[in-house]
Amino acid sequence: MHLRQSQIKTEAVLNRLAVLTANRDAEMLETSLLKTLSDILHLPDLMLFKLNGVQEPHRIIRFRNGILYKGNPGDAEELVIPACILDAAKHAHFADEPRIERTGEGWVTLYPIIGVDEVFGYVVLFTQQELTDTEMQIVQGLLSIVKNFYALLLDSQQDKLTGLLNRKTFDESIEKLCAPAESENNPQSENERRKLPAGEHWPNWLAVIDIDFFKQVNDKFGHIYGDEVLLLLSQIMKRCFRSQDLLFRYGGEEFLVLASTENKASARTVFERFRREVQAFAFPQVGTVTVSIGVVQVKDQGIASEIVGEADRALYYAKEHGRNSVYFYEDLVNDGLIVDSVKSTAVDFF
Structure with missing residues (x-):
């Protein structure tokens, strides 16, 4: 040897x-x-x-x-x-x-x-x-x-301010996550596929997180305190989510999380815990800050842009219904509160 x-x-x-x-x-x-x-x-x-x-x-x-x-x-x-x-x-x-x-x-x-x-x-x-x-x-x-x-x-x-992953890295990550197992973007041998551990088969979730009334923070306290809110929020994210979860700053006051959990109930617990942690934190000078969160399951061989759009629709629903809350896209569709994006597209086409 x-x-x-x-x-x-x-x-x-x-x-x-x-x-x-x-x-x-x-x-x-x-x-x-x-x-x-x-x-x-x-x-x-x-x-x-x-x-x-x-x-x-x-x-x-x-x-x-x-x-x-x-x-x-x-x-x-x-x-x-x-x-x-x-x-x-x-x-x-x-x-x-x-x-x-x-x-x-x-x-x-x-x-x-x-x-x-x-x-x-x-x-x-x-x-x-x-x-x-x-x-x-x-x-x-x-x-x-x-x-x-x-x-x-x-x-x-990395994002220069927060140290989280940046938007470019998110685009690459979500594309790779959605790619078929044997596509050119995600090559994988038969040995690799059949030896993946059980944890790898847990469902993946995309959460879009937006700071409520962030413009008012900048207008009232100035951009220095606004940047401090962004930095402190990123630190709360690092504490609340696991080290294997991917954390991104998408731009402005919008953040993204790609995480895997055993099921939807576990995912709900994770994102609700983060929302409560943010609400309970005393931000210097600013005081209480809250976040609205939209979540969607990342399905295999999905279309990345559609998945992001669905998480965004859940976020917008949270923004329009009181803020400081977590909504799952699938729940909103099943409850008839929003129309599924696939069905909506089909109706528009015809």
Whole structure:
């Protein structure tokens, strides 16, 4: 399994680097990194896990024997992080160097992924023998490239004021979520599809969040306090939603959330809890601020623009009926309070 320096072909490495840096999505970049390391070093088992805001593992990608697994800790047998790795991670957290551990089944080499100012994840290599110096240099070199690329990628994806994901990133995310499993925009092998953990099959929800009477905040207190409201609201979002949920600032006072929950009741609980948290928060100088929220389920192979439009219609209903509330598009249609967008389009056509 070990490689000698003379065996490593420059052309193969450069080709893999081209594939690696062609990605414009963080998860695709991480997946490509594992596959690149597997190809170059002939490693059968690799893992990458990210840390959340309290430095706990929350998102895992594992490439094992040619099969890709993705999910959260414990979603599947392959997505359980062994105790020895968690212990090694504690020691590696403040070091730039990899940590090497001997286990009963071989060797575990742990590389911290370092962002601008902190460790935000780890790459784990499971091997039968200890890595050679050449192999370790290759891993560190690839991680250096990924670190620099991460910084560029995150800068292009984030809203400058709040640090949430921006509108461009939302457009890409919703398109990918709606894309058929085998479309060009969402390539997925048979192995990847059948090994998705159970959590991945939970329904996805899009919530459009709008700050009530935000114009009055700007007019009365000025844009500095208005920006502070936006920033503090984004911080409440980060506290209320899970680390794997995607949080966006769409523009102005409008925010979006892409989240998966077990069912609609769970989704309602999540978004209602957030609404109450905002209402209970004392915003400096401004005082109480409320939000209106429209929610829709993101169905497989749906049309992204229609899904966003449906969430918007639920939001508008909330705005027109008292504000400071959460409405689900499907509930409004079933109760006859609004007309389904598909039926409405068909009527207009004829």
